[in-house]
Amino acid sequence: MPKISIIIPMFNAEESIKKCLVSLIEQSFTEDYEILVMDDGSNDKSSEIVNELSLSAPYIKYHFHSNQGISATRNDGLALAQGEYICFIDSDDYVHENYLDELYKKSIVCNSDITVCDFYECKSDQHYLRKLVDFKCSSVFELPKLSFEINTAPWNKMYKKSFLQKNNISFPVGKKYEDASFMLSALLKAKCIAKVNRALVYYQVHAGSETMSMNERVFDIFDILLQIQDIYQNVEMNKELMDYLTYFAINRINVYQLQQIYQKDRKTALSFVREGYAFLDYHYPEWKSNRLFCDSNSWIKKRLKSSPFLMNLYVRIFWKGSGM
Numbered sequence: 001m002p003k004i005s006i007i008i009p010m011f012n013a014e015e016s017i018k019k020c021l022v023s024l025i026e027q028s029f030t031e032d033y034e035i036l037v038m039d040d041g042s043n044d045k046s047s048e049i050v051n052e053l054s055l056s057a058p059y060i061k062y063h064f065h066s067n068q069g070i071s072a073t074r075n076d077g078l079a080l081a082q083g084e085y086i087c088f089i090d091s092d093d094y095v096h097e098n099y100l101d102e103l104y105k106k107s108i109v110c111n112s113d114i115t116v117c118d119f120y121e122c123k124s125d126q127h128y129l130r131k132l133v134d135f136k137c138s139s140v141f142e143l144p145k146l147s148f149e150i151n152t153a154p155w156n157k158m159y160k161k162s163f164l165q166k167n168n169i170s171f172p173v174g175k176k177y178e179d180a181s182f183m184l185s186a187l188l189k190a191k192c193i194a195k196v197n198r199a200l201v202y203y204q205v206h207a208g209s210e211t212m213s214m215n216e217r218v219f220d221i222f223d224i225l226l227q228i229q230d231i232y233q234n235v236e237m238n239k240e241l242m243d244y245l246t247y248f249a250i251n252r253i254n255v256y257q258l259q260q261i262y263q264k265d266r267k268t269a270l271s272f273v274r275e276g277y278a279f280l281d282y283h284y285p286e287w288k289s290n291r292l293f294c295d296s297n298s299w300i301k302k303r304l305k306s307s308p309f310l311m312n313l314y315v316r317i318f319w320k321g322s323g324m
Helices: 016-023 048-052 070-080 099-110 161-166 179-189 209-213 218-233 239-261 264-283 291-296 297-308 309-316
Strands: 004-010 033-040 060-065 083-089 112-125 127-129 157-160 193-204
Touching: 004 016, 004 070, 004 099, 016 033, 016 048, 016 099, 033 048, 033 070, 033 161, 048 060, 083 099, 083 161, 099 112, 099 157, 099 193, 099 291, 127 193, 157 161, 157 309, 179 218, 209 297, 218 239, 218 264, 239 264, 239 291, 239 297, 239 309, 264 309, 291 297, 297 309
Parallel strands: 004 033, 004 083, 033 060, 112 193
Antiparallel strands: 083 157, 112 127, 112 157
């Protein structure tokens, strides 16, 4: 039985999948592991590249499904995984040669449910270190800031499979921003979270990705935040953790409100700005006095982010979309 299963959702990744897989083949990890490539209906040469590499690396296992979306694809990988531990890597990213070894050793030493690491954000030929907050093995109840400071992407982490199964943690299907629901659920239910203080993942940022992501699916964030609310409503919380989780919702909505300047349609942009404030006012009526929101923003930024009029004006002035 493999110690680790690495799940790679893939769709038309012929330009990147080889680099991704080679970085996993060349790991310093000496125990058995498997690589599950979950093809979500690719129609380019991705499958040929994967199958060619698997000839010399039979622990690469290729599975084809037809256009289910990234959440269902990752969930299918979870169902097939045989390893004691799980990792997720996107098909256009790659990893350091010690990626598996360091995450696994830390997980074993700490008996952690989740182990995280720093990462590099790669834009063109430039690599920018993204260092997460340093901490010793802990939980979000002992160290509430982890619920906000740990990034919500599923990669740059290793999960104990039995922990995910016991708590029925999976990706919500059919929604954008599915990573946030998955990660907040995992972080809230983990008894021990550990960290490797080293960047082990190279995350690729593609030009124009922010602009392309702004369409009507931005409204999915409301459903995702409600899912997160449901997760922690049945958990006994201290005030500091509640403050961080509230700030998580405020921050996500504010970020996407500001990004409406990239929305394709102006009506959609202004509608999201309006509904964002309605969501916060209804679900978090005292959100404007949240300690973290106040401390994290200058007076000017706080005014902009808390004012429907100013946010609306900002989007109208700086709008870069292609609609009306």
